[in-house]
Amino acid sequence: MASHRIGAAGGLSHDSAGPSNLHHHHVPYATSLHQGFMYAPESPISNINHIKPSASNQQQSTLRRLAQNREAARKSRLRKKAYVQQLETSRIKLNQLEQELQRARSQGLFLGGCGVAAGNISSGAAIFDMEYARWLEDDQRHISELRSGLNQHYSDGDLRIIVDAYISHYDEIFRLKGVAAKSDVFHLITGMWTTSAERCFLWMGGFRPSELIKMLISQLDPLTEQQVMGIYSLQQSTQQAEEALSQGLEQLQQSLIETIAGGPVDDGMQQMVVALGKLENLEGFVRQADNLRQQTLHQLRRILTVRQAARCFLVIGEYYGRLRALSSLWASRPRE
Secondary structure: OOOEEEOOOOOEEEOOOOHHHHHHOOOOOOOEEEOOEEEOOOOHHHHHHHHHHHHHHHHHHHHHHHHHHHHHHHHHHHHHHHHHHHHHHHHHHHHHHHHHHHHHHHOOOOOOOOOOOHHHOOHHHHHHHHHHHHHHHHHHHHHHHHHHHHHOOOOHHHHHHHHHHHHHHHHHHHHHHHHHHHHOHHHHHOOOOOOHHHHOOOOOOOOOHHHHHHHHHOOOOOOOHHHHHHHHHHHHHHHHHHHHHHHHHHHHHHHHHHHHHOOOOOOOHHHHHHHHHHHOHHHHHHHHHHHHHHHHHHHHHHHOOHHHHHHHHHHHHHHHHHHHHHHHHHHOOOOO
């Protein structure tokens, strides 16, 4: 039997010559000689050292994803809880308003001073009328504060607080009208929430800014030349904006007439669908008109001194108070 030994260079040497002996002998690890270095394949044990870090990273990534999922689920539960609480609060408020509305109906009262029974209006319109009635109560308080501030000669600082509060008071009614317009724009634009005398002067669901300015000019003397120029410039710009909105509304009305009247006589469903889409533009007109009214009040506040502004808003409040009183007198007049 041929004997084997490990040479000094690390190679395998054979005592007996012959290639057949090398082919029939089992070698534990295949080796190759290249430039004097021996290369051996990596053992299974050495491969573990390379696998472990990859498995660890994968485990950490999985843990991070699980943590993120848990956090996302927690936030989702919190949002759902907040949403449910909001719905519950809204439901309670709506129930309270409906109870107040039922009490008002049972007592034969009218909402918002408009003189129109609330039995045939939408829930959104009824809620707005309730909010408007509260706004009118606050309006009386603000007017009393303005009158006291002027009559008792409050300082400019104290009077400014009252004037700014009145501006915020009007900002609130514009906000309420914006909400109501989304619910029932016809209720707003037809003025069913106002008194009969107020409706005679209604323009797109409210007062006409240029007419209000015209009424105020004679009540605000003396004015400086710069103030007069500023007020007349404001009046001119509001008139132009009013004309543009009025023309747009007229075009919408004409388009509605043509749409509703068109099509076959026996089946107008398609025309009704188109007309409904066009009616959605009414909300935009009311919103733009209210924006013009709101900007006019703020512009007047900037043009006038604090005492003039107090006088201005007192005149506005008194004017609409007298219109509401006129409606009541007209409704209670003796009839033959």
